Amino acid sequence: MHYLRALSAIVGRELLRFLHQRGRFVAALVRPLVWLFIFAAGFRSTLGIAVIPPYQTYILYEEYITPGLVGMILLFNGMQSSLSMVYDREMGSMRILLVAPLPRWYLLTSKLLASTCVSILQAYLFLAIAYLYGIQPPPVGYLQVLPALVLGGLMLGALGMFLSSFIKQLENFAGVMNFVIFPMFFLSTALYPLWRLQESSPLLATLARYNPFSQAVELIRFALYGRFEPYAFGYTLITMLVFLALAIWGYNPSKGLMTRRGR
Amino acid sequence: MTVPALEVEHVSFAYGSRKALDDVGFTVPPGRCAILLGPNGAGKSTLFNLITRLFDSPTGTIRIAGFDNRRKACQALARLGVVFQQPTLDLDLTVDQNLRYHAALHGLGRREADRRIAAELARLDMSQYRKTKVRALSGGYRRRVEIARALLHRPTLLLLDEPTVGLDIPSRQALVEHVHALARDGMGVLWATHLIDEVAPSDELIVLHRGRVRATGVVTEIIRRLAVATLAEVFEVLTEEDA
Incomplete structure (x- = not known):
């Protein structure tokens, strides 16, 4: 009971905070929408007439990048909550969480679930706007994409949490942006299919294939069209567990990076 | 015998090669207000991070209401209330x-x-x-x-890490009085500060300097022991000598 109360309080606090920060709410939506309405419009016919699964027929570029942009929401939000953890730690509210009388792994996992809930809220809002714009996957896809969003969100959030455990100050977040978010996003299948990358650079295609963000995007893409992609699922699940274990290690007072930091 | 609200035994801690705490030990009984007095950089915040388990104490033992905060972390933390220096x-x-x-x-x-x-x-x-x-x-x-x-x-133990920083004089006084009232009601209190005017004569005093405990005991007792007139002099004498 204690565990459940704490979890619901952590999730509730994260949602409340998100709703209070309207600027963040709008920014989180504007970013993928700009990509959808402007960037994708410019590249509309770029995919030509190639048919790639899970699509049944050839598709316009907007349709292709929609799951990638959902992934982008998860990626940016995962990293943003890592930023908020650095901020929280400096400001002290992370301390309040960490001195709660519950195992630390549980507190951190709850925090991760909370930020994933916020990501999912944003992702559905984006999908709703995309629907009005004409990107209309089968209705069942909206339900099936939920577990994919949970897993993808947890994986990217866990990566952010791990990074936050050794980022000393807020300023270092710019580094995370340049060295983690952008390479992860551009070196993935979010914006272009693997066969396109393969044509221009087999090396980049290989890197993109093993990028966990690519696998999360593919998991979302297939789920949104009512299909299950076991490889992407397995890959995302395993990387999620690895990142989570690293994050818990990073926040462990005796083994991780906390002890060396000091103040 | 009543279980102390806080027991710190032989605790040392270093940031790399810099020693922050060196064999620190003291006890806070229930119903007492203990003031952890030390200049900036004495190791007060490090000690608080160890008691709250934000850092781990590789040497020594810290017990809150009898529970070892490493081996029985959840039970120990359940009996601990904290007011951090930073707003939280x-x-x-x-x-x-x-x-x-x-x-x-x-x-x-x-x-x-x-x-x-x-x-x-x-x-x-x-x-x-x-x-x-x-x-x-x-x-x-x-x-x-x-x-x-x-x-x-x-909680059995209330920790306050320089809680009056940035407060005006009436708010500071109100806070000091309130915390002393809590101690009279039976709670153990550990209050870290570098301001001697927050100390009452009947408080337990722990003077920390350069990571070592320089004196423990009731304020009036320490004053008598050191043969000085005021707490300010106690502070001066104990924090001037070299480590």
Whole structure:
């Protein structure tokens, strides 16, 4: 009971905070929408007439990048909550969480679930706007994409949490942006299919294939069209567990990076 | 024999090669207000990070209400209330929402949390601010909310890390009086400060300097032992000598 109360309080606090920060709410939506309405419009016919699964027929570029942009929401939000953890730690509210009388792994996992809930809220809002714009996957896809969003969100959030455990100050977040978010996003299948990358650079295609963000995007893409992609699922699940274990290690007072930091 | 609210035994800690705490040991009995006095950089914050388990203490033992904070971390933390030096309230949430969050982290149910929040706020004369956003409160009131929060789960030990930083004189006095009243009611209190005017003559005193405990005992006793006239002189004598 204690565990459940704490979890619901952590999730509730994260949602409340998100709703209070309207600027963040709008920014989180504007970013993928700009990509959808402007960037994708410019590249509309770029995919030509190639048919790639899970699509049944050839598709316009907007349709292709929609799951990638959902992934982008998860990626940016995962990293943003890592930023908020650095901020929280400096400001002290992370301390309040960490001195709660519950195992630390549980507190951190709850925090991760909370930020994933916020990501999912944003992702559905984006999908709703995309629907009005004409990107209309089968209705069942909206339900099936939920577990994919949970897993993808947890994986990217866990990566952010791990990074936050050794980022000393807020300023270092710019580094995370340049060295983690952008390479992860551009070196993935979010914006272009693997066969396109393969044509221009087999090396980049290989890197993109093993990028966990690519696998999360593919998991979302297939789920949104009512299909299950076991490889992407397995890959995302395993990387999620690895990142989570690293994050818990990073926040462990005796083994991780906390002890060396000091103040 | 009553179990001490806090026992610190042979605790050392280093940041790389720099020693922050060196064989620190003292006890805080229940119903006593212990002042951890030391200049900036004495190791007070490091000690607090070890007691709250934000850092791990590789050597020595720390027990809260008899529970080892490494081996029985959850039981130990359940008996600990903390007011950190940095503000830790969520400014965009109301007083009530902040307190509820804490109550849930400590496993209190909705009704019980409701009752205790009302009682703690009433005790601090803050009931009318329950639905106010923390951002709208002054520094002194925010500190009071943090104290109310630290007391919600009825801890055996209350830790305060320089809680009067940034407060005006009346707020400081009110805080000092309130905490002493809590100690009279049976709670063990450890109050870290570098301001000697926050110390009452009957308080337990722990003087920390360069990571080592230089003196422990009741304030008046230490003054007598060192054959000085005031606490200021005690502080001067104990923090001037080299490590």
